[in-house]
Amino acid sequence: MDRNENEIDYVVKQAEAGFQFLQKTDVIERAELMYAIAAEIEALGDILIETAHLETALPLGRLQGEKARTVNQWRRYADAVRTGLYSEARIDRDPNGQFDLRKYNKGLGPVVVFGASNFPFAFSTAGGDTASAIGAGCSVIVKAHPAHLKTSQLMADAIDRAISKQGAPSGVFNHVLSDSFAAGQELVRHRFVKAVAFTGSFRGGKALFDLGQSRPDPIPVFAEMGSVNPVFLLPDYLGNNLEPFAKQYIASLLLGVGQFCTNPGVLVSVGGEQLDRFKAELKKELQAAATGKMLHAGILDSYNRLKGEMVQYDGVSILEEGQDNTAQDFAQALLAEAEASQVLANPKLLEEVFGPFGLIISCADLNEMKNVMEQLEGQITITFAASAQDIHECQALFSIAQDKCGRLLFQGMPTGVEVQYAMHHGGPYPATTDARFTSVGPDAVKRFLRPISFQNWPNEFLPKELQDGNPLQIDRLVNQQWTKA
Amino acid sequence: MDRNENEIDYVVKQAEAGFQFLQKTDVIERAELMYAIAAEIEALGDILIETAHLETALPLGRLQGEKARTVNQWRRYADAVRTGLYSEARIDRDPNGQFDLRKYNKGLGPVVVFGASNFPFAFSTAGGDTASAIGAGCSVIVKAHPAHLKTSQLMADAIDRAISKQGAPSGVFNHVLSDSFAAGQELVRHRFVKAVAFTGSFRGGKALFDLGQSRPDPIPVFAEMGSVNPVFLLPDYLGNNLEPFAKQYIASLLLGVGQFCTNPGVLVSVGGEQLDRFKAELKKELQAAATGKMLHAGILDSYNRLKGEMVQYDGVSILEEGQDNTAQDFAQALLAEAEASQVLANPKLLEEVFGPFGLIISCADLNEMKNVMEQLEGQITITFAASAQDIHECQALFSIAQDKCGRLLFQGMPTGVEVQYAMHHGGPYPATTDARFTSVGPDAVKRFLRPISFQNWPNEFLPKELQDGNPLQIDRLVNQQWTKA
Known part of the structure; x- marks a missing residue:
């Protein structure tokens, strides 16, 4: 138990260092990292499909399709992050010079991801939750799903390779292979952890939600817990x-x-x-x-x-x-x-x-x-x-x-979830723990962002998203008008 | 106690009817209602200022200023809602005709507002929380602050007049004058209530947050609980x-x-x-x-x-x-x-x-x-x-x-909170219960919205925000491009 706690503490501190790195990156740098991760996943050969097939009994064709979807998710979310859509940069300057107020969205902090067993690629280790957290500028700690540990490790290695090639610290992505329930609880309770994403059963999701809300400092726990889809x-x-x-x-x-x-x-x-x-x-x-x-x-x-x-x-x-x-x-x-x-x-x-x-x-x-x-x-x-x-x-x-x-x-059938801006994959409780967020589509990034305002802040210390001259050329709401100027 | 519960139940059911009305309105209709409320508050004469002065001991000049700020909040939030910024309309059409997917943000449902004593106008009955909830298409139940009940009643009457003049049902806005703590708890626990907004002490905010999270169906409770502002x-x-x-x-x-x-x-x-x-x-x-x-x-x-x-x-x-x-x-x-x-x-x-x-x-x-x-x-x-x-x-x-x-x-001092897009009035716990949202500035509306997707939905039954031809002429993200077309 002590050993376990020490290991968890070590991993979360690595994740905190990874978060400190990520929150100094701008949206274009983060998109580059995400494209690199997509490429490494894409490059995973038959070994990935075969391993997942053995671990999950899912058919080979389905797994090939799910792998393509996973790669596509990283690229589509990166495309969206890159535009600054989720930065929501806002600048208000008082005409009389009384204030210069600038706001954007930054990452919440390290995010713990509990993947689903039914999507070993698209909603597990390298799935939508991990992609959206990194897109938000949050480091990730994945608790590998015990039903597909080897698949999880292959994905984790691919992500690690991309992180290393991009010169980012390894704490940006962290993989916990323990199958102990206590390890998951320790992660959710750790003071450096700032959000949790979960896909799975109502019982599992509700337990994590309650744990997150009962911390000395409650944190957002987004759990997608399924429904009967009448x-x-x-x-x-x-x-x-x-x-x-x-x-x-x-x-x-x-x-x-x-x-x-x-x-x-x-x-x-x-x-x-x-x-x-x-x-x-x-x-x-x-x-x-x-x-x-x-x-x-x-x-x-x-x-x-x-x-x-x-x-x-x-x-x-x-x-x-x-x-x-x-x-x-x-x-x-x-x-x-x-x-x-x-x-x-x-x-x-x-x-x-x-x-x-x-x-x-x-x-x-x-x-x-x-x-x-x-x-x-x-x-x-x-x-x-x-x-x-x-x-x-x-x-x-x-x-x-x-x-x-x-x-x-x-008409039609609810199975088949398109990864699109207009997709909402969520819903009122108990389908999820927060009806305001989706776990599919680029908007899933929003779960892990929070605004911060800078008042009269020196330009050189502002994040690039808010600097004079708009160096990233993103859409910004300046004195109530959308502009790239 | 029974009588109290029955009264609360009656009020919340009125609010549910008000919500059903509001969620059929479009952003332009809601903005009109908000402008009408602003005008009624503006028209309140010296009686408002004098009543508030007697109840709060705040100086007359400060109250005049706060009244102007309150009127301005309704108008600025209405301006923002009107643009469709918070509707986040998104349309994705498959080029092969496989799907037509459209998403926008709708109101969560009836919102309970607990106002602050230190801003009897701007953060109480007709304050920012009420304005942002109505902007989101949510009906409101205000639990009047016991320290300024008469002021609260004057404001409630003004809102009611505007609602009546606009032909909206009275359940859009509901005023509970009880000073019992139990009444507040009943409101937060009621199954039709879908969100809570609170401004005040840590103790009060945390108690409501815990109550909201321990419901059979947890709901978002946004509490702004102050800080030492070092x-x-x-x-x-x-x-x-x-x-x-x-x-x-x-x-x-x-x-x-x-x-x-x-x-x-x-x-x-x-x-x-x-x-x-x-x-x-x-x-x-x-x-x-x-x-x-x-x-x-x-x-x-x-x-x-x-x-x-x-x-x-x-x-x-x-x-x-x-x-x-x-x-x-x-x-x-x-x-x-x-x-x-x-x-x-x-x-x-x-x-x-x-x-x-x-x-x-x-x-x-x-x-x-x-x-x-x-x-x-x-x-x-x-x-x-x-x-x-x-x-x-x-x-x-x-x-x-x-x-x-x-x-x-x-430099400067933290007192003086500008009501601007770029203002973030919030922060990590325990300053608030959710660092992802603000309670000042038009973005405060976001707290009370949730997305819904319509797949292959008949055009005539879509909300106007998503209909073909963009009848409201709002900005929409159509096949990944921003357009008014």
């Missing part, structure tokens, strides 16, 4: 898209063996003959579909336990089970069904079962559908499977849905 | 400005009877003959200066108790006391002094004494001054009284100071 399937749309929509829903539900935080785990519709036909279609699709291995035995255990609990609740019955398979860590998909009245009586039916599990909720009418919508806790996404004709009947639903989620979809 | 007085500057700087420091220390969260309660310098002469000058200035009445008996009691405790600590002695006066609620100023070694041994010496109290800390050398800087907790401001010659000797100090505060001043 799909509201409306009558006219269903009538005209019954078969293709059943295909689309099952494909999205089973994608990645259901291991996405945007997995559409709940489908809500109005009962009747049409929904019965749709359910028959879902059964057919599920029977025909193959699932696969889950990421690790722990996730499979949890999936089996939670889906088992779900079908024990009053009024929940099994609609159809997916193909079975004796292979190790193989997950059997499950579709369950329930009446909305049961769901309204038992909020547990709207809790997440991480994996290929879907609950089909049958409402008496659109009004009961509205009640189910009101029962929802915060969601990452809500999807409307609706036609132009349905729209005018569900405007009240649209309105409530806005208060319940981070992303609203019209 | 002034670092460097040798060369002192040598050349001894007399005027003593005048300036005493004037700032006594301004508003020391009742500002930017009051420079600590001054740090290097001991020796020069500092001795400066102290003699401070004594002379203090003897010549008049203070006045504090805001209310509670603040005076707290001031007397805390300054009494301060001079009991080891190594703290009285340098000089200000003029005494038998008038009710009159505060006697106090200058104390201590060696830096005592301060380094007892962190309590760096805690705030709200009122006209200053502690002069004498360091052995610049290195010890650096140690004092490192000992500091988060501050709203840090001021350097330094010359060009001093600068090159205190670069290490500058660097540490950046991690310790929200605003850095070169």
Whole structure:
């Protein structure tokens, strides 16, 4: 225990030194570092894909795609940081010379990142949280995910190589390989740590959030904790898209063996003959579909336990089970069904079962559908499977849905998260611990920034973002006008 | 108790209805409402000033100025909201038609505001927190400050008149006159309340923060809790400005009877003959200066108790006391002094004494001054009284100071907070509960906003900020380019 604490203390002090280096860099220098990291990750050969495949059971093609996405994230976030968008440089000069006030955003300090097991590249060691923290000028301490330690080490080595080539100190990025829970707690509690980013389960995220808020000095803990991503399937749309929509829903539900935080785990519709036909279609699709291995035995255990609990609740019955398979860590998909009245009586039916599990909720009418919508806790996404004709009947639903989620979809499926400025991957609690921030897209950088004002400060000691003559040529709000001058 | 809970529940439900109205307004409509509120406050006649004068003992001239500042805040925040700056509209369209993704910032929901006693206009009922929440599209519930209930009611009536004239529902703004602490707690705990803003003491702010974080669904609680705003007085500057700087420091220390969260309660310098002469000058200035009445008996009691405790600590002695006066609620100023070694041994010496109290800390050398800087907790401001010659000797100090505060001043005094884009009024904990946000300047609006994305959403149901053709003509980031098109 003492040894562990000393090691953690050493790592965090390295990270503090890394932060002191980074906060003296300007946005262009940080973007260069990020491009260099992207290049090193890109250069990682088959060994990365093969290692990750062995550790996570994710298919090779998916891992190739995720690697490309990860490299792209570093480049896109760097592009955004470079423009000064997140610096938010503001200069106000009093015409009578009473004050010269300049403000920009700087990094909060060392950030601890807890990666996700379901995205070993894009949301783990070298993932979006690490890229956005470094973009903000914060050093990073990654607590490697115990389910893919070797993959994590390969990524950490790539980042280290880029840091070294750029002449930055090694404390800019720090990798903690310990699989002890206590080590994670020590990190979050350390006085030099100024923020935490987490992607994973509600239990894990909430525990870290509470730890961060109970410090002598509370710190921001951004935890993305998933949700059931309900799909509201409306009558006219269903009538005209019954078969293709059943295909689309099952494909999205089973994608990645259901291991996405945007997995559409709940489908809500109005009962009747049409929904019965749709359910028959879902059964057919599920029977025909193959699932696969889950990421690790722990996730499979949890999936089996939670889906088992779900079908024990009053009024929940099994609609159809997916193909079975004796292979190790193989997950059997499950579709369950329930009446909305049961769901309204038992909020547990709207809790997440991480994996290929879907609950089909049958409402008496659109009004009961509205009640189910009101029962929802915060969601990452809500999807409307609706036609132009349905729209005018569900405007009240649209309105409530806005208060319940981070992303609203019209048709389509919530899986597939575009890394774009306009992406919001977040949402009201318990989807995340702070609805004001996203963990996907360049705007994820904002989580780790804070403003500082300089009043009558000597020009030579100002950060370049605020100096006279705008040496970085970024957009600045000067006396209430945007300008590069 | 039951009656109280029912009343609180009723008010919050009104606020929820007000929020539902506001979140359907666009930024131009909200700006119009804010201009209307500004006009109603402006139209309040002598009755406002006289009532506030009787309730707070603040001088008439100061209150006239604060009223003008309050009106100006509403107009400046409205100007900013109107431009769409805080909407952060972002549109990404896939060239292959795979997705159309649009994001903007909407209000979090009803916001509870706890005003400050020291700014009965600018940081109370109709103050910056209320203006920024409404600017964000959030309804507001103000818990009136018990020290100026009549002033609060006049302001609430003015806001209500504007809301009524604009045809908005009364739930947009709600005024709770109860002086019970339990009522405040009920408000923060209510499930429809989505954020809290507070200006006041550390004890009050921390209690509300903890309450907000311990809810079943934690909510953002922004509390601005003051600080000691240390002034670092460097040798060369002192040598050349001894007399005027003593005048300036005493004037700032006594301004508003020391009742500002930017009051420079600590001054740090290097001991020796020069500092001795400066102290003699401070004594002379203090003897010549008049203070006045504090805001209310509670603040005076707290001031007397805390300054009494301060001079009991080891190594703290009285340098000089200000003029005494038998008038009710009159505060006697106090200058104390201590060696830096005592301060380094007892962190309590760096805690705030709200009122006209200053502690002069004498360091052995610049290195010890650096140690004092490192000992500091988060501050709203840090001021350097330094010359060009001093600068090159205190670069290490500058660097540490950046991690310790929200605003850095070169020369001048921290009192006097400009309402500007470039103003940051905040800072690391315990100055505030979230270093990422300001409570002064239009950027204060950001505290109450959260993003939402719309994917493939029908144009007619999009908020105007995101509709095709940009009907509000705001700046939008479309496919990575800023445009009004």
